[in-house]
Amino acid sequence: MVKIITWNVNSIKMRLERAKRLLENEKPDILCLQELKCVDDAFPKDFEALGYTATVFGQKTYNGVAILSKTQPSHIQRGITSSDPDSRLVSVQIGNLIAYSAYIPNGQAVGSDKYVYKLSWLEKLESLLKSRHTSDEYVVVTGDFNVAPEDKDVHDPIQWKDQILCSVDERKAFQKVIALGYTDCFRKLHPDSNEYSWWDYRNLGFPMNNGLRIDFLLANQKLAEKCVSSTILREERKGEKPSDHAPVCAEFDI
């Protein structure tokens, strides 16, 4: 069994103790992280003592992704293109599995320059996945996609209608990735659930459960067939100094 967790930590330095506890409690084979908000050299060494190797693609102040794994990774790839200015994508091969940690641009506001960048980034992700992988590999693309794919992923679809994270064009761009043959593991196993993975820090977002589901593990067909469980670890959003995202977990019988 292979257990994989993805988590947008919103600063790995601020979430260090929580991340260590998560590894100790959940013992995932792979932990994909987003929004490290630190450079490679500043990434904590603490995870080695817990038996994990870190593959880091950091950046000063913003972005930054990493993959922690119990076994040694190979075939490390960083960045969505050679010209991408942001550290938003890293992938590794671990055993017979290829794992991605992705932090899709937020987009800020529908129609803005950042929104255009978000859409183009998703297109690049689609073409990268299309060209890089074949159907006889095990591939999982995890991370913060900054898109709520359907109204049931949104606490108040009327309030969020056509807003950033929920607009028609972002949802279409997300579906084009799905259409390559990828499956949203949590949704496959919980078709009617209204659980969320992100809640705004402001306005009692978490206590009111005003959330969105924007963090996913997307498995290709061969791997999705092996998915036996998927959960959102919403307990992690409670207590002192939480990230605004909860970790999302999936287990695969491979």
Place this chain on the structure above:
DNA sequence: ATGGCATAATTGTTATGA
């Protein structure tokens, strides 16, 4: 009314997130 809170880079304020 487009705020609120959190974080990093900096020390008073701005950029960004979602």
